[in-house]
Amino acid sequence: MVYTSVMSSSFDTSDNLFVSPEASEQDTEAPRFADLFDEDLPDDFQDDPDADEKSAIQERVQKIETLSEDPKPYFRNANFYQEALTGEGEVAKRLHSTLAQFLKADNPEDRSLYRNRLIPVYWDLARSLALKAYGTMPEPKMLLLRFGVLLPTMLDKDQRLMIAQIIQDNRWGEPIHYVDEWLKGIASGSFTLSATDETKAATGQQVSRLARQVETARGKVEAQLMLIKTRNEEMESIETSLRRLVGDLTEREVRYETQQKGPYTDAQRSIFADISADLRRLSHQGREMGRAYLELERYQDALADLKRQAEQAGEDIDAVDTKASMEEMGTIRQMAKLCVGRQGNHFPLLSRQYFRGGLASVGTRENVHNILADVEHLDQGLFLRTFKQKTTRIVPNIILVPCYGDLGICWEPFERYNRATSRGRLAIPMYSKDLTTAVIAALGDLRWQVAKERAAHYWMEEGLTGWYYQWFSEQRMKGDVKDQFIQDYILWITKESNGTQKMPREVRDIFWRYIPFPQEVKETLKNRGFVYQDLYKKDQNRAMSVGY
Structure with a gap:
């Protein structure tokens, strides 16, 4: 079948595009969440009980400068549309x-009718394309x-150039995935299927008990590997x-009168205590490392x-599962x-009719990466998780969904069979009105779900x-408490961090206590009004109290 009629009936072909344009089930083997978040360390565990958390905070996302690359010749292909649909039956x-x-x-009514008919047909096509995600896909199918x-x-023309300039590969190492990359990982077994609420019938395709046990065992191995890496x-x-x-200790001063090295200075003698402390910590970590390898x-x-x-x-178990x-x-x-939400725009294709933003407003891997860096700077405990008394930083898998939604979501805070080190997953709409708000909403959702599970x-x-x-x-408020929390989290990150008071006093107190800004931000805010100054004083009082 040749797909030609749509090209002649599209919006505008005056720029000669096709010639040469400028181009769930409860698992008893899963670890209990209380075990994962036991933060009360034994007195002799280490010299600094907060050392793990400080170390994990230092690993947070760093902003990147390169947001685009030279345009790729995607749209110089005169058969782009045909290749996207060919072979899909x-x-x-x-x-x-x-x-x-x-x-x-x-007619607007007819247009709305066909628009609504197009949506389910597109998703049927997407499921067909997903079967081929593991192999090498033609560029038109990949771009779809x-x-x-x-x-x-x-x-x-500007939007085609924008798409052509988006960096194709993941150069930064953060778990931010486009849909085709995510599906390839699912097929290969690199990622597990996202959890769903549907109860499946007992069929041959249902995940067997043995397969679930294998997945749980893999989770334990991954958790132990993460623990060893941290140690x-x-x-x-x-x-x-x-x-x-x-x-520093061996650099003794040479004495003038003998031209020989002299004794240790007072500053050098103080190093002995530091060396002794480091040796004790190394001895403890060495013992723990030995135990960790035995468990592995x-x-x-x-x-x-x-x-x-x-x-x-x-x-x-390890077969490619398309x-x-x-x-x-x-x-x-x-x-x-x-x-997108119930009242949003569910049209599944990118169109200039619905999206008019530039590259900076698209949910590319690089743009989302930088927003994560900004948010994590203000909420430093966002990605921290404690397992076996070790705090590590675990960024969730982030799926960039090509849709016109306004708010990102947390689909699951962690995987069902590996709550210790699994990344969980967030979904971010690529074509939102405000990308920053969309990303912060997903992170607020993550914050709520983790705290609730904890x-x-x-x-x-x-x-x-x-x-x-x-x-x-x-307050006798109506609606979903989580939705209200997410809206307040957005205000916390975007407004309150700058000293703009937008939240109710009681909510500000809760966030200041449980989602604290870093100390340098608190130092700045305490000079921005009585409200923040009072919260800062409360921090000092808690720090002096035994129960803090």
């Missing part, structure tokens, strides 16, 4: 027909999944400090045993619906969620 024919009717419609670009003439980093830090101290061996043996059982049962990526595409559709069945009584829920109830 009946669903491609339906999409072609519906899109042509949508573009030709003059990644950016929602199907017909290049639905974009103006290694701490040991290397102590070793660096020890080398520096020993170097046990977890790896258990995983290997489960894999052997799966092999004997005829289950290929059907899993198709199933995940259905979940991504639900993510897009939540990002408090377990006491979430309405204790901690961040408990205090906020009690205030929400006392």
Whole structure:
């Protein structure tokens, strides 16, 4: 089938685009959340109980300068539209027909009718494309999944240039993924399927009990590897400090009268205590490292045993599962619906009719990365998680969904079978009115869900969620308490951090206590009015109290 009629009926072909344009189930084996967030360290655990958290904070996202690259010749391909749809069967024919009717419609009612018909057909096509995500996809198909670009003439020349300039590969190492990358990871087993609330019937395709056990065992291995990595980093830090101290100690002054090195100075003698402290910490970390490797061996043996059982049962646990990526595409559709909202624009294709922003307002990997850096600077505990009395920084997987939503969401704060070190996942709409607000909303959602899981069945009584829920109830507010919290979190990051008072006093007190700004921001805010000065004094009083 040749897809030509849509090109002739599109918005405007005067720029000669196609010739040469300028181009769930409860798992008893999963670790309890209370175990993961046990922050009361033994007295002899380390010299500085906050050392892990300080170290993790230092690893936070750093802003990047390179936000684009030289434009790629995506749209010099005269057959872009045909290649995007070729090989997709009946669903491609339906999409072609519906899109042509949508573009030709003059009557607003007819246009709205065909627009609504186009939405489910597009998602059927996306599920078909998801089956091919693991292999090498033609650029038009990749761009359709990644950016929602199907017909290049639905974009103006500047927008085509904008898409062509977006950096294609992940150069920065943060877990921020475009949809096609995410689906490829799902198919290969690098990522697990996103959790859903649907209860599946007992069919042959249902995840077996053995497969769940393998996933749980993998989670334990990953958690232990993360623990070993963290301990290694701490040991290397102590070793660096020890080398520096020993170097300072050995640099004794040469005495003039004998031309020989003299005794240690008072400053050098004080180094002995620091060296002794570092040696004690290294001894402790070495013992813990030995225990960690023994546990790792046990977890790896258990995983290997489960894999052997799966092999004997005829289950290929490590096989590429293209059907899993198709199933995940259905979940991504639900993510897009939540990002857009009931009253939002659910049109699935990128069009100049609905999006007029430039590159800075698109949810590219680089733009989202920099917003994360800004937010984490203000909320330094955002990505910190404590497991086995070690605090590590775990950034969730972030899926960039090509939709017109205004708010990002936290789909799950961590995976069901690995609460210790799994990243969980957020969804960020790429074409929002305000990208910064969309990202902060997702991070606020993450904050709420983590705090709620941490408090377990006491979430309405204790901690961040408990205090906020009690205030929400006392005010007799309507709606979802989480939605209100997210709106307040947006104000906390965007307004209150600058000294602009937009939140109720009680909510400000809660956030100041449980989502504190870094000390340098507090020092600035205390001079911005009595409200912040009073909160700063409360901090000092708590610091002097035993129970703080």
